[in-house]
Amino acid sequence: ETGVTQTPRHLVMGMTNKKSLKCEQHLGHNAMYWYKQSAKKPLELMFVYNFKEQTENNSVPSRFSPECPNSSHLFLHLHTLQPEDSALYLCASSHPGLEGGDEQFFGPGTRLTVL
Amino acid sequence: RKEVEQDPGPFNVPEGATVAFNCTYSNSASQSFFWYRQDCRKEPKLLMSVYSSGNEDGRFTAQLNRASQYISLLIRDSKLSDSATYLCVVKTSGYSTLTFGKGTMLLVSP
Numbered sequence: 001e002t003g004v005t006q007t008p009r010h011l012v013m014g015m016t017n018k019k020s021l022k023c024e025q026h027l028g029h030n031a032m033y034w035y036k037q038s039a040k041k042p043l044e045l046m047f048v049y050n051f052k053e054q055t056e057n058n059s060v061p062s063r064f065s066p067e068c069p070n071s072s073h074l075f076l077h078l079h080t081l082q083p084e085d086s087a088l089y090l091c092a093s094s095h096p097g098l099e100g101g102d103e104q105f106f107g108p109g110t111r112l113t114v115l
Numbered sequence: 116r117k118e119v120e121q122d123p124g125p126f127n128v129p130e131g132a133t134v135a136f137n138c139t140y141s142n143s144a145s146q147s148f149f150w151y152r153q154d155c156r157k158e159p160k161l162l163m164s165v166y167s168s169g170n171e172d173g174r175f176t177a178q179l180n181r182a183s184q185y186i187s188l189l190i191r192d193s194k195l196s197d198s199a200t201y202l203c204v205v206k207t208s209g210y211s212t213l214t215f216g217k218g219t220m221l222l223v224s225p
Contacts (some may be wrong), residue, residue: 042119043159043202043215056212090158101148102206104213106158 003027004107006091012113013081021076021110023091031096032074033104034066037088049074049095081114088112118142119216120121121203127222132193136219138186138203147206148179150188152199153218159202162188 004025013019025032034046048056049068063085065077074091088111092104121138128134140148148165163170165177165186176189186203203216 009168040217042217045212045214048212100164102213103149103161103164106160 002108003105004091004093006089006107006110008027009108010113012115013078013101015042015081015083015115016080017081018077020078021091021112023074023076025072025074025091025093025107025108027093027095027105029093029095029105030069031094032071032093033092034064034074034076035090035092037090037109038086043090047076051063072074078112081112083114086112086114117216118207118214119203119205121216121219123217123219125220125222127224128193129195129224131192133189133191134193134221135190136188136201136203136221138188138216140184140186140203140205140207140214142205142207143181143184145184145205145207148186149204149206149213150175150177150186151202151204151215153202154199159215161203167172179190190221193221195223195225197221198223 007022028065031050036044040083045058047066052068063080067075088109090109091107095101119140150162151159152162153159163172165179169178174191178187200218200220202218205214
């Protein structure tokens, strides 16, 4: 079974739509992350959750709203997005504190297009 | 100065060649270092961690120079399947935060 799953894999939405991205990890990790990957740019960390608590928010616009109901699930709620928000959104998980725990395991990503 | 800087490439090499990638990082307090590999339209995956003493995994050798804040990855006997983007990654601060470089693209041709 794939360690980190994301749905949907592709999403096209208008600027007035509301949608949600879902991430689930089956690795028993306690930290989960949202990243944005745009063309010609490095991965940008958006949010970090440790034990369901948000520990980092890298100045992400409020039109992106994360939710972490438990250590295995992470959501990214989207509303009134802009065309420049079109990108690959990657979820990752890790288990900090363990030996080798800094390694982050990524899901396959959701490719988002905002029209 | 960018936190993690890499030459974007692409590096075009023939099969069997040896190729080296470099990466510099700006924060001298950085703690851990990694190379990730990302195939086209796929997610990044850990290739190897980088240790102070240098480390080798088969055809791949990673080196760290803390004084110069420099990391390298050497690939020997390149295979077609090595074609990918190689991401230099640094753990700088915070509980578990990683900072990614833009990546270096490698294209291995027959």
